[in-house]
Amino acid sequence: MKIDDLRVSIEGKEIVKGLNLEIKGGEIHAIMGPNGTGKSTLASALMGHPLYEVTGGSVDLNGEDVLDMEVDERAQAGMFLAMQYPAEISGVTNADFLRSAINSRREEGQEISLMKFIRELDAKMGVLEIPSEMAHRYLNEGFSGGEKKRNEILQMMMIKPNIAILDEIDSGLDIDALKVVAKGVNEMRNEEFGCLIITHYQRLLNYIEPDFVHIMMDGKIVMSGGKELAQRLEAEGYDWVKQDLGMTVDTEA
Ligand SMILES: Nc1ncnc2c1ncn2[C@@H]1O[C@H](COP(=O)(O)OP(=O)(O)O)[C@@H](O)[C@H]1O
Ligand SMILES: [Mg+2]
Helix, strand or coil: CEEEEEEEEECCEEEEEEEEEECCCCCEEEEECCCCCCHHHHHHHHHCCCCEEEEEEEEEECCEEHHHCCHHHHHHCCEEEECCCCCCEEEEEHHHHHHHHHHHCCCCCCCCCHHHHHHHHHHHHHHCCCCHHHHHCEECCCCCHHHHHHHHHHHHHHHCCCEEEEECCCCCCCHHHHHHHHHHHHHHCCCCCEEEEEECCCHHHHCCCCCEEEEEECCEEEEEECHHHHHHHHHHCCHHHHHHHCCCCCCCC
16 A cells, blocks of 8 residues: 555644555554544545545555545455444444455355354454454444454454554553454464554554554654664653654644
């Protein structure tokens, strides 16, 4: 996926201000940045949320123009978003939702068999230490914060996207849940899979080793590096970045 000079506005206010990023198959990228810098706005715009107006730039996925696609077409093209605040959908069970999502990416007549689906679901729920009865509960309804996050990762593992955007998948997780989520992401690693991890904190990156770390401030990527960049942010916060760049933007901690 190649993002070129992307600009996104919400209600007429520009939030993402010319962002460039290329994620190749096999790569895990992390975007870190203070609250309110537009990380979730970027994620929503990439997936095609109608509230977020793309006012400039381009997004290309394997030669296809992503910005020209509807949300479902983006999913069919292999994109996946694990949301910072997953929606609760009453009346749709987790298992039914997953099966529909998997089948929507397959040709008619090529649907996953029920047996294969159940076997795979059991295996992935085992990896993520999700109790089996959760498969039959309504999607995210009454799930704890941590259960919702695990469930997002379960969706990713079952749907097998080519590019996954994980927005604050670590927020609200205790250390055990964090390790489980990391295990799920690490299992996905292969040459056909690219991942964008959006996070406020470095600690998830102790368990998922990113190939590249980017710092986002005021709607742009202002610095890129390897995993050592995340460690420096953890130790020293974001102030040195602003000083290095001579920025005067006010950011919430
Ligand atoms: N739906 C929305 N309506 C109005 N303003 C929004 C909306 N979503 C985000 N914003 C504003 O856009 C800015 C960036 O928010 P966000 O993308 O959530 O940042 P981050 O994820 O980096 O914390 C904030 O000032 C926020 O208030
Ligand atoms: Mg956010």
